[in-house]
Amino acid sequence: MSGRSGxxxxxxxxxxxxxxxxxxxxxxxxxxxxxxxxRAAEFVAVIGPSGCGKSTLLSLLAGYLTPSSGRxxxxxxxxxxxxxxxxxxxxxxxxxxxxxxAENVAYGLKLKANRSNGRNVKETVAAMLQLVxxxxxxxxxxxxxxxxxxxxxxxxRALAVDPQVLLMDEPLxxxxxxxxxxxxxxxxxxxxxxxxxxLFVTHDIDEAVIMADRxxxxxxxxxxxxxxxxxxxxxPRLREDPEVSKVxxxxxxxxx
Numbered sequence: 001m002s003g004r005s006g007x008x009x010x011x012x013x014x015x016x017x018x019x020x021x022x023x024x025x026x027x028x029x030x031x032x033x034x035x036x037x038x039r040a041a042e043f044v045a046v047i048g049p050s051g052c053g054k055s056t057l058l059s060l061l062a063g064y065l066t067p068s069s070g071r072x073x074x075x076x077x078x079x080x081x082x083x084x085x086x087x088x089x090x091x092x093x094x095x096x097x098x099x100x101x102a103e104n105v106a107y108g109l110k111l112k113a114n115r116s117n118g119r120n121v122k123e124t125v126a127a128m129l130q131l132v133x134x135x136x137x138x139x140x141x142x143x144x145x146x147x148x149x150x151x152x153x154x155x156x157r158a159l160a161v162d163p164q165v166l167l168m169d170e171p172l173x174x175x176x177x178x179x180x181x182x183x184x185x186x187x188x189x190x191x192x193x194x195x196x197x198x199l200f201v202t203h204d205i206d207e208a209v210i211m212a213d214r215x216x217x218x219x220x221x222x223x224x225x226x227x228x229x230x231x232x233x234x235x236p237r238l239r240e241d242p243e244v245s246k247v248x249x250x251x252x253x254x255x256x
Contacts, residue, residue, distance in 0.1 A: 006040030009164065009197050010061060014070035017056065030056050032224050033070070036216065040164070041195045043188075045208035048218030048226075049255060054201045057218075058167040061199065062088050074165075084108075087163040091170040093154035095142040101153055102138040105129065108161045128156040131193060132186070148179040148186075155190060168200045172207070181239075184211055188235070205248045205255075210237045217254055227254060 017031040030053045038044050046054045059065045060072050063082040072079045074086065095104050105125045129135045132152040134145075142150055151171060158166060171187070172180045188211060191198055202208050208215045215229040229251060237244050 006042055006197075008037045009040040009042075009075060010038040010199075011073040011076075012036040012057070012060070012070070013073055015060065015067045015072060016069045017053075017060065017065060018068045030221060031060070031067075034224055036225060036228075038197060038199060040197055043191055043198045043200065043211060043213045044216060045200045045202055045212035045214070046216045046218060047202060047205055047208050047251065047255070049220050050203070052218050052221050054218060055169050058088065058169050058199060058201060061165070062086050062167055084161045085164045087158040087161065087166055089151075089154055089158050089166060089168045089171050091173050093142070093150045095150060095153060095157070097142050100139050100141055101134055101145070102129065104142070104153060105157050105160050108157060124160055128160050131159070131190060132156045146179070147175050148183050151175065151183060152186060155187070159190070159194065159196070163196065165197045165199065168198060170201050170203065173203065180207075185236070187211065205251050206239050206244065209233075209244050209247045209251070210239060215251065217251060 012034045015031055015034040016029070019028045019030060021027045034057075046057060048054050056065065060067060061074075061079065063079045063086065079086075096107065099107065102125050105128050106121050109121045109124060125138075126135070129138055132155060134149060134152060134156065137145065137149065142153070145153065154171075155166075168187075172183050175183060184207060200208075200211065209231060212231055215231060216225055217227045217229065218224070219226040229247065231247065233241075233243055233247070239245075
């Protein structure tokens with residue numbers, strides 16, 4: 001399945017981000033004149049050298065950071081701060097250890113900012129746990145779950161408030177190789193079921209090719225778009241597929 005036909009949902013419009021220097025240090029330009037559009041229901045992966053600003057893009061779109069110049073637009077309007085339509089999923093799940101699986105999913109729904117969406121908490125929690133295949137673990141605590149299950153729970157909690165965009169910051173990097181492969185399929189299953197727009201940061205080039213509609217290749221800091229790869233291979237894609245390997249090798253060469 002593909003999200004290429006969707007309307008443009010997000011745009012980085014000439015975005016530059018510079019962190020001021022301090023104690024005699026010069027300012028640091030992290031992002032320079034970035035132009036990038038993302039369509040509704042699209043799965044976009046972002047790759048690039050360590051420290052190039054990939055996670056910074058997510059923070060700009062989440063509203064945690066404000067551009068020094070340019071604009072980050074959501075449905076044509078400038079982003080002025082965090083909002084429930086843009087939810088972040090981190091590398092390490094930020095779950096509440098004293099809450100059960102069901103209570104973790106319900107937490108965001110009970111916040112004042114999210115009560116107006118009219119979603120029934122009990123029904124939503126049940127639907128989210130079923131979506132991520134944790135319905136049998138509703139009363140378990142995070143410490144009772146495996147790493148992959150905790151990451152699925154983190155995704156369920158983000159999806160519970162019905163965001164339009166999931167911002168995923170290396171969400172599979174902390175998992176072992178076998179669990180990571182399983183979770184790649186799980187994330188794609190969730191995307192296909194929900195049709196959420198996903199911006200997915202990863203250091204794993206093969207992972208990007210296996211999962212994404214498009215791959216944004218970022219240059220070394222200050223970050224700008226080096227190239228955008230439109231991945232037209234049919235899903236499901238396997239790491240061992242020669243066509244997947246061919247695209248991955250080309251992208252790897254770009255980053256060398």
